[in-house]
Amino acid sequence: MSAVLEAEGLQTYYGKSHILHGVSLTVGEGELVALLGRNGAGKTTTMRSIMGLTVPREGRVKLFGRDTTGKPPYRVANLGVGYVPEGRKIFGHLTVHENLLVPPQTKGPWTIETVYQLFPRLAERRTSKGGRLSGGEQEMLSIARALLLNPKFLILDEPSQGLAPVIVQEVMRTVGRMKGEGMSILLVEQNAFLALELADRAYVLSDGEVVYDGNAATLADDRARMEQLAGVSHAAVDIRH
Amino acid sequence: MGLLLLFNGFNGLIQGAFYALMALGLALILGLNNTINFAQGAFMALAAYFSFTLTPYVGFWGGLIIAPLLAGALGLAIETTLVRRLYNRKDPIYTLLLTFGLAFIMQDMIRTIWGAQGKPLAIPQFLNQPLSSTYFFLTGYRLFVVGVALAGTAALFAVLRFTRIGIRIRAGNSDLETISALGVNIYLLRSANFVIGIVFAGVAGILAAGQLGLNPNMGDALIMPAFVAIVVGGVGSLVGSLLGGLIIGLASGITTAFYPAASEVVIYIIMGVMLVVRPRGLMGQEGLFE
Numbered sequence: 001m002s003a004v005l006e007a008e009g010l011q012t013y014y015g016k017s018h019i020l021h022g023v024s025l026t027v028g029e030g031e032l033v034a035l036l037g038r039n040g041a042g043k044t045t046t047m048r049s050i051m052g053l054t055v056p057r058e059g060r061v062k063l064f065g066r067d068t069t070g071k072p073p074y075r076v077a078n079l080g081v082g083y084v085p086e087g088r089k090i091f092g093h094l095t096v097h098e099n100l101l102v103p104p105q106t107k108g109p110w111t112i113e114t115v116y117q118l119f120p121r122l123a124e125r126r127t128s129k130g131g132r133l134s135g136g137e138q139e140m141l142s143i144a145r146a147l148l149l150n151p152k153f154l155i156l157d158e159p160s161q162g163l164a165p166v167i168v169q170e171v172m173r174t175v176g177r178m179k180g181e182g183m184s185i186l187l188v189e190q191n192a193f194l195a196l197e198l199a200d201r202a203y204v205l206s207d208g209e210v211v212y213d214g215n216a217a218t219l220a221d222d223r224a225r226m227e228q229l230a231g232v233s234h235a236a237v238d239i240r241h
Numbered sequence: 242m243g244l245l246l247l248f249n250g251f252n253g254l255i256q257g258a259f260y261a262l263m264a265l266g267l268a269l270i271l272g273l274n275n276t277i278n279f280a281q282g283a284f285m286a287l288a289a290y291f292s293f294t295l296t297p298y299v300g301f302w303g304g305l306i307i308a309p310l311l312a313g314a315l316g317l318a319i320e321t322t323l324v325r326r327l328y329n330r331k332d333p334i335y336t337l338l339l340t341f342g343l344a345f346i347m348q349d350m351i352r353t354i355w356g357a358q359g360k361p362l363a364i365p366q367f368l369n370q371p372l373s374s375t376y377f378f379l380t381g382y383r384l385f386v387v388g389v390a391l392a393g394t395a396a397l398f399a400v401l402r403f404t405r406i407g408i409r410i411r412a413g414n415s416d417l418e419t420i421s422a423l424g425v426n427i428y429l430l431r432s433a434n435f436v437i438g439i440v441f442a443g444v445a446g447i448l449a450a451g452q453l454g455l456n457p458n459m460g461d462a463l464i465m466p467a468f469v470a471i472v473v474g475g476v477g478s479l480v481g482s483l484l485g486g487l488i489i490g491l492a493s494g495i496t497t498a499f500y501p502a503a504s505e506v507v508i509y510i511i512m513g514v515m516l517v518v519r520p521r522g523l524m525g526q527e528g529l530f531e
Contacts (some may be wrong), residue, residue, distance in 0.1 A: 077424035089419040091412045101405050102412045103423040130350050149424050 002029050002065070004153045004184040005050065010059035012042075012049045019045045020056065021208040027153065032175075032185040034195035034216060036229075037205035043188045044086050046205065047157050050186075051083050052076045063153070078104070082151030085187075086158050088142040092131025096122055099130050099141055100104040100148060107152025115144035120176070136167035143174060153184045160191050172198065204229045246498050253494015254487065255383050258390035259445055261486030264395060264474070266441030268482040271471070272414040273434040276324060276336040281467070283347035284439050285446030288312035289455050290355050291466035292447045293362055300323075300363050301451075309443025316439030319343065320432050328431070350459040359456040362447070386448050393444060394483060397437070401479070410434055414477070440443020466490075469512045475525025483522055 001155055005027040007194050012020040020042050027033045048054040052073045061069045068076050077083060091099050100112050108220070116123035119140040125133065133141065139159055146154060156175065160168040166190075176198055179185055188196035196202060196216045204212035212219060212229050219226055263281065270278045291311050292304030299307060323343075328333040368382040401407035408431055413420045421427045449463060466489060474485025489508040497504040515522060 053418055053422060072427070073418070073421040074424050074426050077422055085419060085422065088414060091415055091419075093406065093415065094412055098408045099412075101408045102420055102425065104425065106424075145423060155412045 003027065003062070004031075004064060005186065006060075007046070007050060008062075008063040010046065010049050010056045010061070012054055012056040012059075014045075014054070015177055019021075019208050019211050020049065020059075022059070023205065023208065023210055023212065024059075025182050025203050025213075027186050029181050030179075030183055031201065032179045032187060032199050034192075034202040035186060035188045035205065036190075036192045036195060036202060036212075039228050040191070043205055044157055045208075047083075047155055047186070047188060050076075050155065051081070059241075068163045077149060080149065080152040082146030082149050082154045084132075084139075084142045084146050084154070084156045084159060085163070088135075089139045090130040090133065090141055092129065092137045094130055095127050096130060096133070096141060097126040099145060101143055104150045105149045106148070112148065115147055118147075118160040119144055133179040135162050136164070136170070139163060139167070139171055143171070147178075151183065153186070154178060155186045155188075157188045158190060160189060160194060161189075168194065188211035192226060193220065206214040246495065247493050249494045249498040250491060250496070251379070252497070253384070253491040255386050255435045255490070256493060257487040257490020258305045258387050258471045259463060260466045260490050262390050262393060262441055262445035262448070263463055264393065264470035264482040265479060265488045266438040266445070267464075267467050268471050268474075268476075268479050269410075269434055269441070270438040272477060273410055273417070273428075273477075274320070274324065274336075274431050275328065275333055275436075276340065276435075277333055278438070279337060279464070280340040280343040280347060281438075281442045282321075282464035283344040284316060284442045285310050285449070285460040285463065286351055286455070286457060287315070287347055287446070288443030289362065289446040289450035289459065290351055291443075292450070293355070295361060295364075296363055301363065305444070305447055307429050312446075313436040313440040317432055317436050324435070325428065325431070329341040336369075355455075355457070359454050359459060361454045362450040362510055364451045373505075382451060386452070389448060393441065397441070397479075400437075403506055406430070406433060446513065466508055469508050471522075473515050473522055475522025477514060477526045478524035479520070481522055481524030484517040521527045 003026050008024045009070050010020045010023040023042065023046055033047065035043050045054060045194055049056045052068065052071050052075070055070050060067060062077055063076065063081060066079065068079065091102065100115065122140055122144060125137060130138065130141065159171050159175065163171065172194055175185065175187065179198065187195050187199065196219060199216035201214065202212065202216045203210050206229065263285070267278060267281050270276050288308045288311070291308035294306040295307055298364065323339060324336055364382060368380070368385055370381055372381065373377045401411055409420055409425050413430060417427055448459065449459065453459065470485035470489055471482050474481030474483065475476060484518060489511055492511055493504045493505050496507045
């Protein structure tokens with residue numbers, strides 16, 4: 001299995017605060033990898049380091065076998081990396097349709113028409129301002145925007161954050177469908193059980209270090225371990241049903 | 242009195258159209274390039290001098306099109322070699338100092354090449370005719386200035402509304418990082434935006450020169466009101482900058498009818514009142530300054 005992402009020994013800082021202390025992770029072709037951890041463990045920083053949004057001070061990022069360390073985010077994205085940022089980052093004063101015109105048009109199955117077919121709700125709201133959408137609609141828009149790059153690798157940062165359970169299920173179904181279509185996916189989630197249901201492998205971050213690296217199912221079965229590592233609460237378990 | 246008011250009001254609107262054109266260019270660059278471009282006035286003057294030199298060969302109309310593009314090309318060179326290096330420094334003071342210095346250099350270049358003496362810019366004869374003897378102040382040129390300002394503004398808003406590059410400029414104004422992560426080459430986008438801003442300055446400069454003539458410092462007189470227009474209209478809003486320009490132009494014109502000595506200071510009074518009553522300006526983003 002060839003690797004889509006190989007991150008090695010990432011040391012990333014925000015100003016003077018040292019966030020990542022040598023994070024290494026890989027995502028293989030067609031694999032769905034979950035990245036778990038408590039708030040402030042460094043999950044988003046890891047994503048930002050991979051995208052080039054925050055350049056790691058040490059370590060290397062390789063995407064599709066190419067070294068992208070220090071490359072600007074648009075270069076990384078144009079290699080075929082779709083990024084769904086934490087908090088969705090919708091352009092609130094642009095309409096839904098205008099939001100979809102921001103990423104460059106690329107060759108492949110995903111066009112504005114096909115993402116509207118995937119999320120019919122967005123087609124209905126195409127003239128609404130992004131800022132007026134519900135959280136779930138914003139999440140769909142954020143995913144749709146990333147798909148327009150026809151990515152081979154999709155990075156999702158907390159897609160279920162702040163959404164009602166029904167919507168979370170829908171978002172997760174979409175993520176599952178993308179995996180089914182052969183996309184490689186790195187999924188950051190606070191809601192560990194949700195992520196582990198879909199994932200092949202998992203990493204757990206704690207204080208900027210990888211504390212678990214292995215099979216997703218094994219981790220899901222070992223509830224005690226999970227509570228200790230990722231701070232999974234029982235509330236998070238309940239949301240599943 | 243009615244005619245006097247109409248005369249000064251119309252004069253004010255023309256002035257306002259200048260300010261609005263200038264302010265739009267400044268506001269574009271302030272937004273996406275996060276740069277307070279103090280050289281905008283020097284670019285205005287430079288475009289006017291370019292058109293002065295070009296007019297004998299390509300005529301007034303050719304100059305009006307080519308000279309702003311030449312200024313834009315120089316703007317592109319400056320943006321890619323100098324301004325771009327400072328984007329990563331969050332504090333806008335760096336680009337402000339850079340462009341402040343550039344303004345002096347460009348003004349001295351103009352003085353060296355074309356001389357310090359003022360020069361007239363020849364405009365087509367038919368634009369100089371008054372439309373009628375009662376409305377002697379309504380020369381073709383003044384209507385033409387308003388027409389160009391309207392057309393330029395309409396073109397800009399059409400680009401921002403209907404083209405991908407315009408939509409990206411609007412998106413990038415609010416979240417540059419995210420458009421980059423979505424695959425948009427932000428260096429290219431910022432260069433394009435900078436050039437559009439300079440072309441606007443260039444057109445405004447030529448229009449001003451057609452009426453007031455050329456001199457190396459001509460930009461200075463217009464750049465301060467353009468900044469005032471942005472503050473009154475609201476930082477971050479292009480529509481606001483447009484309105485701000487028209488409002489202060491009109492206010493200045495009407496003041497001339499009653500108390501000419503106050504016609505310049507009135508725009509600063511409006512700005513002061515605005516800053517006290519509504520610091521974000523007419524259409525500025527909430528929370529930026531209050």
